[in-house]
Amino acid sequence: MFDLIIMLSRYVFVLYIILFLWQGIVYIAYEQGGFLGNPYSAVSMQRRIVVLMHITAFLVLSYNPETHLFDWKTLGFGAVSFGFLLMSVRLLDRYYYEGCPLIWTGMLFLMDVSLIMLQRLSPALAYRQLVWMCIGLAGMLFLPFFFRLIPRFEIFEWAYIIVCYGLLLCTNFFGVEKGGSTNWLSFGPEAFRITFQPSEIVKFLFVFYLASVFRKRVEWKEFLTTGFLSAGLVLLLVMQKDLGSALIFVMTYMVLLYIATANEFLFLLGMGGASIAAMGAYKLFSHVRVRVAAWQNPWADIDTGGYQIVSALFAITTWGLLGSGLTKGMPKSIPVVESDMIFAAICEEFGVIFGAGLIGIFIMLLYRGVRIALDCKRRYYSILAAGVTTMISFQAFVILGGVIKLIPLTGVTLPFVSYGGSSVLVSLMMIGLLQWVCVYCEQHYREEQLPSEQLGMERSGADE
Amino acid sequence: MSNLKRSMRRIFWLLALCFFLLLGYLGKLALVERQEISGNAYNPRLRYADETIRRGDVLDKDGEVLATSALQNDGTYKREYPRARMAAHITGYSSVGKTGVEAAENFQLMTLHHEFLQRLSGILRKTELKGNSISLTVDMDIQSVAGNLLGSKKGAIVVMEPSTGRILALQAYPDFDPNTVETHWERLRDHEDSPLVNRGTQGLYPPGSTFKTITALAGMEHLADWESFTFDCTGETSFQDKVIHCYHNKAHGTVDIKGALAASCNCYFAALAEKIGAEKLAKTMEQAGMNMPYHFELAYSPNTIKLQKGATESELVETAIGQGRTGVTPLYMAMLASAIANEGLMMQPYIVDHIVYANGETGKNTVPQKVTEICTPKEAEILKEMMTEVVTGGTGGAAALGGVTVAGKTGTAENATGNDHSWFIGFAPAENPKVAVAVVIEDANYGSATPIAGKILRAALDALE
Numbered sequence: 053m054f055d056l057i058i059m060l061s062r063y064v065f066v067l068y069i070i071l072f073l074w075q076g077i078v079y080i081a082y083e084q085g086g087f088l089g090n091p092y093s094a095v096s097m098q099r100r101i102v103v104l105m106h107i108t109a110f111l112v113l114s115y116n117p118e119t120h121l122f123d124w125k126t127l128g129f130g131a132v133s134f135g136f137l138l139m140s141v142r143l144l145d146r147y148y149y150e151g152c153p154l155i156w157t158g159m160l161f162l163m164d165v166s167l168i169m170l171q172r173l174s175p176a177l178a179y180r181q182l183v184w185m186c187i188g189l190a191g192m193l194f195l196p197f198f199f200r201l202i203p204r205f206e207i208f209e210w211a212y213i214i215v216c217y218g219l220l221l222c223t224n225f226f227g228v229e230k231g232g233s234t235n236w237l238s239f240g241p242e243a244f245r246i247t248f249q250p251s252e253i254v255k256f257l258f259v260f261y262l263a264s265v266f267r268k269r270v271e272w273k274e275f276l277t278t279g280f281l282s283a284g285l286v287l288l289l290v291m292q293k294d295l296g297s298a299l300i301f302v303m304t305y306m307v308l309l310y311i312a313t314a315n316e317f318l319f320l321l322g323m324g325g326a327s328i329a330a331m332g333a334y335k336l337f338s339h340v341r342v343r344v345a346a347w348q349n350p351w352a353d354i355d356t357g358g359y360q361i362v363s364a365l366f367a368i369t370t371w372g373l374l375g376s377g378l379t380k381g382m383p384k385s386i387p388v389v390e391s392d393m394i395f396a397a398i399c400e401e402f403g404v405i406f407g408a409g410l411i412g413i414f415i416m417l418l419y420r421g422v423r424i425a426l427d428c429k430r431r432y433y434s435i436l437a438a439g440v441t442t443m444i445s446f447q448a449f450v451i452l453g454g455v456i457k458l459i460p461l462t463g464v465t466l467p468f469v470s471y472g473g474s475s476v477l478v479s480l481m482m483i484g485l486l487q488w489v490c491v492y493c494e495q496h497y498r499e500e501q502l503p504s505e506q507l508g509m510e511r512s513g514a515d516e
Numbered sequence: 517m518s519n520l521k522r523s524m525r526r527i528f529w530l531l532a533l534c535f536f537l538l539l540g541y542l543g544k545l546a547l548v549e550r551q552e553i554s555g556n557a558y559n560p561r562l563r564y565a566d567e568t569i570r571r572g573d574v575l576d577k578d579g580e581v582l583a584t585s586a587l588q589n590d591g592t593y594k595r596e597y598p599r600a601r602m603a604a605h606i607t608g609y610s611s612v613g614k615t616g617v618e619a620a621e622n623f624q625l626m627t628l629h630h631e632f633l634q635r636l637s638g639i640l641r642k643t644e645l646k647g648n649s650i651s652l653t654v655d656m657d658i659q660s661v662a663g664n665l666l667g668s669k670k671g672a673i674v675v676m677e678p679s680t681g682r683i684l685a686l687q688a689y690p691d692f693d694p695n696t697v698e699t700h701w702e703r704l705r706d707h708e709d710s711p712l713v714n715r716g717t718q719g720l721y722p723p724g725s726t727f728k729t730i731t732a733l734a735g736m737e738h739l740a741d742w743e744s745f746t747f748d749c750t751g752e753t754s755f756q757d758k759v760i761h762c763y764h765n766k767a768h769g770t771v772d773i774k775g776a777l778a779a780s781c782n783c784y785f786a787a788l789a790e791k792i793g794a795e796k797l798a799k800t801m802e803q804a805g806m807n808m809p810y811h812f813e814l815a816y817s818p819n820t821i822k823l824q825k826g827a828t829e830s831e832l833v834e835t836a837i838g839q840g841r842t843g844v845t846p847l848y849m850a851m852l853a854s855a856i857a858n859e860g861l862m863m864q865p866y867i868v869d870h871i872v873y874a875n876g877e878t879g880k881n882t883v884p885q886k887v888t889e890i891c892t893p894k895e896a897e898i899l900k901e902m903m904t905e906v907v908t909g910g911t912g913g914a915a916a917l918g919g920v921t922v923a924g925k926t927g928t929a930e931n932a933t934g935n936d937h938s939w940f941i942g943f944a945p946a947e948n949p950k951v952a953v954a955v956v957i958e959d960a961n962y963g964s965a966t967p968i969a970g971k972i973l974r975a976a977l978d979a980l981e
Contacts (some may be wrong), residue, residue, distance in 0.1 A: 056570070056636065059631060060632070071741040310527065313523075381561075404545075404546040411538050411542070422525075425524055442527065446531065452538050
C-alpha cells in the first residue's frame with residue numbers, strides 16, 4: 053500500500069514543479085503584456101504549491117511502513133520548518149513589499165527541497181540547515197536597515213577588497229582541510245566549534261568591491277587594479293584547492309567588466325587570458341589535473357578519482373524520468389551527497405524531470421535578477437544586482453554541470469539547496485541585496501515618475 | 517547607460533545558454549545513455565533488489581525459460597536457471613552482483629508494466645507483482661548442439677544470422693552453473709581458467725589464418741593487379757627481419773590469391789601484404805570494423821589492433837597471416853563472416869529480441885542496425901567464392917555438408933603459452949546465407965574447429981527450417 057502511495061507521489065512532485073514553473077510563466081507573460089492567467093493568483097498559487105509539496109514530502113518521510121505509524125520527530129521537524137516557511141513569507145511581504153515575488157517563491161521552493169532532501173538523508177543536518185536559514189533570513193531582514201544607516205556604501209571600495217584578502221589569507225594560514233579543499237576556518241571551543249568557508253563571505257564582498265569600482269568610468273587604471281586584485285584572489289583560491297570558487301570569481305569579474313565597459317574585445321581577451329591561466333594551473337597543480345582526468349573519463353578510474361562523479365551518474369540514470377520515489381533510492385552511496393552532490397540525490401528520488409524543473413527555477417531566478425538590473429536606473433545598483441545574479445547563477449551552473457559531468461566537477465554548493473551554513477547565509481544575503489535594489493529602484497522610479505504623471509494629466513486635460 | 521543594458525542582456529543570454537546546455541545534457545543522460553551507465557557493474561543499485569517484486573523471466577526465441585524466479589516458503593523469491601550451464605554465459609547470474617542478460621536488462625526485469633494497476637491488484641486481490649520478461653534471439657536447439665560439441669574443450673562458438681545480426685547461439689567453455697554461483701563464488705572468481713569470463717565476447721585471440729580474408733580484401737582494394745598476382749611458394753620465405761613458414765613447411769607451388777586462400781598459404785599472403793604495405797592494410801582493417809565500437813547487450817572486449825603506418829616488416833607480414841599482436845573476439849569474427857555473407861554490410865549483433873510484459877503483451881522487436889560497410893557487394897561476392905573454394909577444395913573440407921554449399925576459412929593461431937588455437941569462420945548456404953558461425957578451440961589440434969563448425973551449421977540450418 054505504502055509503495056503505491058510513494059509511486060503516486062512521484063507523479064505528484066513532478067506535477068508540483070511543472071505547475072510552479074507554469075505559474076511563473078503566467079506572471080511573466082502578464083508583465084510582458086500577454087495574458088495566460090491572473091498574475092496575482094499565480095504567485096499565491098506558487099506559494100500554495102510549496103506548502104503542498106512540504107506537506108506531501110513530510111508525510112511520506114515520517115511514515116513507517118513496518119509499524120504503520122508516523123514518526124513524531126520527523127513530523128515535528130516538518131511542522132517547525134512549515135512554520136519557518138510561513139513566517140518568512142509574512143516577513144518578506146512586510147519588509148520587502150515591492151521585491152520581485154517570483155524570486156521569493158523560487159527561493160522558498162529551493163529551500164524547501166533542501167529541507168526535504170536533508171531530512172531524508174540526514175535529519176541532524178536538516179535541523180542545522182534550518183537554523184542557518186533562520187539566521188540568513190534575519191540577516192536579510194536587517195539588510196534594508198543597514199543600508200538606510202549607511203546610505204553611500206559604495207565609497208568603501210578599498211575596505212571591501214582588504215577584508216577579502218584578509219579573510220582568504222587567514223584561511224591560507226589557519227585553514228583546515230575538509231573534503232579535499234583547505235578553505236575552511238574553524239574556531240571556538242571543541243564542543244561548540246564553528247567551521248565556515250570564508251570564500252562564501254568573500255563572494256559577497258567581492259561583488260560590492262567590483263560594483264563600487266565599476267560605478268565610475270572604467271579607465272586603464274581601474275581595469276588594471278581590479279584585474280590584478282581579482283587575479284590575486286583567484287590565485288589564493290586555487291592554492292586552497294577551491295577550484296569552483298576560483299572559477300566563479302573569474303566569471304563574475306569578466307561579466308562585470310564587460311557590463312561596465314560594454315567592450316567585447318576586452319571580454320574575449322579576458323576569456324583568453326583566463327584560459328591560458330587555466331592551462332597553467334593544469335600544468336602546475338596536480339589537484340587540477342586529477343579533476344580534469346576524472347571528468348574526461350571517470351570510468352577508467354572508478355575506484356578512486358572517478359568514484360564521485362560515477363556514483364552521481366548512477367543515481368541520475370538508474371531510475372529514469374520519475375525517479376525512485378522519496379526514500380526508495382540509494383543516494384547515500386554518493387560521496388558528499390548532502391552538500392555538493394545533492395542534485396544527484398534529488399534526481400535519483402524525485403526523478404530527472406524534477407531535476408530539470410529545478411534548473412528551470414534557476415533560469416527563472418536568473419531572468420528576474422537580470423530584469424532587476426535592467427530596470428534599475430542607478431548604475432551602481434544596477435551593476436550590483438547584475439553581479440549578484442551572475443554569481444548565484446554561475447555557481448549553480450558550475451555545480452550542476454559538475455554533477456552531471458558536463459564540466460569538471462569542482463566542489464561548490466548549489467545555492468539554497470546544498471547543506472552548508474555559510475553557503476545558505478550568503479545566498480540569502482545576496483538575494484536580499486538583489487531584492488533591496490529592486491525595492492529601492494521601484495521607490496525612486498515612482499518618485500521620479502510622480503511629477504511627469506501629473507504633467508501628463510494636465511496635458512490630457514488640455515486636450516479636452 | 518544603454519551600453520550597460522545591452523551588455524547585460526547579452527550576459528543574460530550567455531548564462532541562459534549555459535543552463536539550456538545543462539538541460540540538454542541531463543536529457544541526454546536520462547534518455548540516451550541511461551542503460552549503458554546504469555548497467556555498469558559498479559552501480560550499487562544493481563545489488564539492490566525489491567523483494568516484493570518477482571523478477572521477470574529470460575526466455576529463448578521459442579519461449580523456453582532460461583531464468584525465472586520461484587516463490588519460496590519464506591515469501592522471498594529464488595532465481596533459478598533451468599538450463600544451468602547450457603546458457604550460463606548468456607543469462608549470466610543474479611546473486612553476487614549481476615552479469616550477462618541479468619545485468620544488461622536488470623531494469624526491464626524489475627520494471628512493472630502498468631505499475632499502478634499491478635500494485636492496486638496486488639493490494640486488492642493479492643496477485644504478485646511481476647517484472648517484464650526478456651525474449652532473446654537465441655535458439656536453445658542450436659545452443660544445445662553448440663554446447664555439446666564444445667563439451668569440455670576450452671573455446672567459444674558464436675552463431676549469427678548474417679542479414680540481421682541476431683545471435684542464435686553463444687557458447688563458451690569453461691562455464692559455470694548460475695544456480696550455484698553464490699556457493700562457489702570464491703573458487704569461480706579465483707580459478708585460473710576464469711570460467712566467469714565469456715570467451716565468446718570477451719576472449720581475445722590471435723585470428724590466425726582467418727585473418728587472410730581481410731588481407732585478401734586489402735589486396736582487392738589496393739592492388740590493381742591482385743587477380744594476376746602469383747607467388748611461388750617453397751614452404752618458407754624470408755622477409756627483411758622475419759622468416760615465414762607455411763604449415764609443416766609445405767610447398768604450395770605457384771599460387772594465385774584464390775589458390776592461396778584455399779590452401780591457406782602463409783608465404784603468399786605475407787608477400788601480398790608486403791606489396792600492399794602496412795598503411796593500406798591498416799586502413800582495410802579499420803574499414804572492416806576491427807576498431808569500430810558497436811553496441812551489444814552483453815559485455816564485450818574491443819579488438820586490439822597494433823598495426824600502424826610505419827610498422828616493421830616482420831610486424832606487417834605476421835599481421836597479414838593473423839599471427840602478430842592482433843587480438844580479436846569470436847563475436848567479431850562471426851560479425852566479419854556475416855558481413856561477407858551479407859554483401860559487405862556488417863550488422864550490429866543483438867541478443868534481446870523483445871520484451872514480454874506481465875500481462876502477456878509484447879513490446880517492439882529490436883530493429884537490426886548496421887555497423888559499417890566493410891566492402892562493396894562485388895568484393896563480398898568474390899570473397900564468398902574464394903571461401904567456398906576453401907571448403908570444397910581446400911583446408912576447410914571437414915566443414916562441407918551434403919546438399920548445402922558452405923563458405924569458410926580455417927585458421928590455426930600460434931599461442932605463445934601453449935598449443936595452437938584452432939579457428940573456423942564461415943556461413944551457409946553460400947548462395948543465400950542464413951547462418952554464420954565463428955568457432956575457436958583453445959590448445960587444439962590442427963583443424964579441430966572445422967568439423968565442429970560444419971555440424972553447427974547443419975544444426976542451425978535444420979533448426980531454422
